[in-house]
Structures are given as structure tokens and as C-alpha cells.
Amino acid sequence: MTDQVTGADEIDDLARRAKAGDRDALESLLAAVRPRTLAICRGVLPYSSDAEDACQEALINVATKIGSWGENGRFTTWLHVVAVNSARSTYRRLKNQAVASDVLPLEKPDPRTTSVIAGTRLDLLEALENLEEDHPQYVEPLLLRDVYGLPYDEIAQQVGAPLGTVKAQIHHGRRIVRPMLRGNE
Template structure:
């Protein structure tokens, strides 16, 4: 396996093998892995944060978290599923930090998308992030499965393996999470 191959050319098994080697302390494998997954990580962050600079910051944070916490990847599911969780959490942390640092003059009234007309999949994710913040406050167990399924389209089986709960529980969490989030996205919740 050549180190100069693009991430999309590596098979999921090859990425998992790199991750196992990195988890086991192989520094060269870790560097290769971080290079391989950077484009995927940036895409995940861009899916949550609409501005490139913010997504880049979140991506960098995610990659640092991967390097620091690679030992917590249990190897039960695909490494890329675990990576999605790390990237989403980094993007959400970046969003929270920016939200807490923002002053009223930083946000123009027209910059905030109308959640009734903004597509969650095709448009900006600010309305989704607000909904996830609300959901996390009252029902944190629904947030991760809902994001992994509805935003990133991961299969239920991978989500169940990642969050460590039975498949039926994951499906129920996603169903209940959707029900709770739907009115928040329409702006009437």
C-alpha cells in the first residue's frame, strides 16, 4: 500500500488497518491516517459549519482529537464512523465557541437563515445546530444517532456499533429525535 494514494482510493479495510496501527502506537501510520482522513473530516465539518474558515478550524480540532484519542477507537465498527462522531463533535464545539463569543453586532438580522425555508440537507446547518443544542439539553441520547443518520446517512447498524446500543434502540432514538427536532426546524417549536 503506497503512502501517496488518495483517501478515496483506499478501501475501508485499508483505512481501518491504518487506524489500528496508529492506535497501537505506529507514529508513521498515524501521520498517514491523518492525511488520508483530512478531506473526509473537512467535508463533515463543512456539512455543519457553512463558512470555510470555521469548517477548517473545526477540521483541525477534529484531527488533533483523532491524534490524541485514537486509543479510544475500539475497532468494533469502521474507523470512519468513529471519525464522523469526532468531526461532528468538533464542529459543534466550534459552533458553540463562536456563538458564545459573538456579540449582537456580529450577526446581521438577514444573515440568520429562515428555518422554514432552509433545507437541512442542502442548505446551511445553523438551524440544525440550534435544534441539536435544544435537543441535547433535554434528550442528549438522541443527538448523536440523529446526526449520524439524517445528516451523514450512516447505516443504522454502523450507528448502533458506534454508540454501543442495540439496533432497535438506535432506530427508536432516531425516530424520537426526529419527532422532537422537526418542529424546531420549522421554526414553530
Template sequence: MATGSGDDGVQALAPDEIDDLARRAQGGDRGALEDLLAAVRPRTLNVCRGVLPHPADAEDACQEALLNVAGKIGSWGGRGRFTTWLHVVAVNSARSTYRRMKNQAVPSDVLPAERPDPRTTSVIAGTRLDLLEAMETLEREHPQMVEPLLLRDVYGLPYDEIAALLGAPTGTVKAQIHHGRKLVRPLLRGDA
């Protein structure tokens, strides 16, 4: 049963309908995959806008996320909602787009000491560079903490949903988030 109309005129679907489309798409139903991508595009774009507020950057990340969904739909395990899995794909695509743009923005011939401080110099207008840089640092040193921390503190998903998505006990997820917060806090602007 449809729940309303989306931003681009696409009929918004109920979570069960989205899950059903995803299962059919996993089974090779090309029409279901097309319908699924159209149904989740507005949600995917909103997630990407949360990381990359510049509209063109968010659109690029959204496109990348939808391509990843189409190519990797078989990796959705079906344990949780498809939209929860989609959040992870969209966040990772937005972060990948940010990394690519950051690498293009700083010429490779600039010595590291001459590079601008990312906490005070905007590479992409309007982006929380301190948060993105903190996540990059955390990913290098403690990669298992990045996804739970982003899903909880940026996207507000409940602990039990994160645990189901990651296939980990809720207590482990809570511990990863708590420890991740401790490590990230000093990296954020104003705390450094």
C-alpha cells in the first residue's frame, strides 16, 4: 500500500513494499529493480545531502549509491529493512564522493606542511569537514566503529536496528559507538 507521493512525483512506498521489491530484484526481476531504484532515490538523495550539502555533490553521490544498490543488491541479507541497508550504501557513497573531491581539490605537488588545515578551510562549501575528517581518521585506526557511529549519531538509527544490520550483538554495537565517540570527540572543530 502506498503511503504518499515523493519529491519527484514517485509514489512513496511502505517499508514492506520496498522490502518486497528488493527481494524480487534480488531474484532477478528487472522491473522490480527499476521500481525499487525509483522508490528509494529520494531517500538516498536525502542521506547524501546530509553528508554533502552542495546539491551537485549530493546528486553525484546519490547516483553512485543507486549504481551500488543495483550492482550489489544480492548483499542485502534481508535480516533488517532494506532501507537500513540502503542508508549504509548511501553514506559510504557520500563519503567516497567526499574523498574523491578532496583529493582533486588539493594538488599532489603541494607539500603536506603547505596543505590547508581541513578544520578551518572548506574544500567543499557547506560540508562538515571536521566530522568527515574525524570519520576518515577513525576509519584508518578503528574501521569497525565508523558504520555504527555514523548510523547512530548522524542518521539516528536505533541501536537494535544497527545491530541487526551489522549482524552484531546490541551490546557490542553500543560499546563500539561509545568508544568511537570518545575517539572522535577531540578531532572535532573546537575540541582540537
């Protein structure tokens, strides 16, 4: 496919064909969603090279796990989840490598000097890691709503939960994360 794919309907069509085993459709799909996937990863990871790594991981996951897309929502909503999970996985890997090599800073990053563009705050990533330890059910809905701005109904469809449950999870997640983002004031 040589035409540039831009519309959600076109992407959904490519995804359906790729899920059915059409390799050309899969190649076209991966090319079409790469910029969006990279943007999602950049929204989580502050360094371009890290975001590129996470994007590559996400595209591999899309290619190998496209069969798990339920087709009950937009492919791009499912893609958001895959990309966010890849970015968070890359963050965890990098953090573990830094701990193992003892290169972590002694102090927490200063939120006044840490980038807040598109949710790239390191304190946000740390807060989400802490939230996941005690309340993993809040992480995905909170990320999809507050970092990526997806509508509540799409989030409910993606996570397979009633709309009221999703709204409550986001509310509770915000309440838990908010104090972690304030720093030591």
C-alpha cells in the first residue's frame, strides 16, 4: 500500500486485515502508526533515544500481538495501551540498569527544572510506579485519561470495565498520585 494512511477507519481496516494474516497490511499498518507510537512514547520518556527504543518495542508488540486486539474499539486506543506499556517497560529497564550501575542521582529531580511537556516528568513516572505497586488497576485508566486525554467511554471499552468504575479508578488514582507529585514542600 503506497498511499499514506491517516484516518482512524483506514487504520482499523488495515489492523483487521493484518490480524487476519495479511502481511502487506501489517507492514502498512506499522508504517502508518509509527509516528503516533513514537509520540506516545515521547510523552512518557524524556529522552528521544529512550522513546525510540520504546517505540520499536511497541511496534514489535503490535506485530506479534495484533491477534489480541479485540476489535471492539478503535485500533488506536489499543495501540495507546501497547505503546504506554512499552514506554513504562523501557523506563523500568533503564531505571534497573541505573540502579545496578549506581548512576542514579542522590536526590529526586527538582520538579521546577524537570520537563513537564507531555507528561515527561520523572516524578510522574515514579508516582505511577508506586501506584502500580499497591493499586495496579488505577494505572492504565489514569494514564489513558490524564496523560493521553482519551475520553472516558473509550477507556472503559479498552479496559473492559463499566464507565462508572473507570471514572472511580481515575478519581482514586489521582488522589493517590497527587501528593507524590508535590515533592517535599
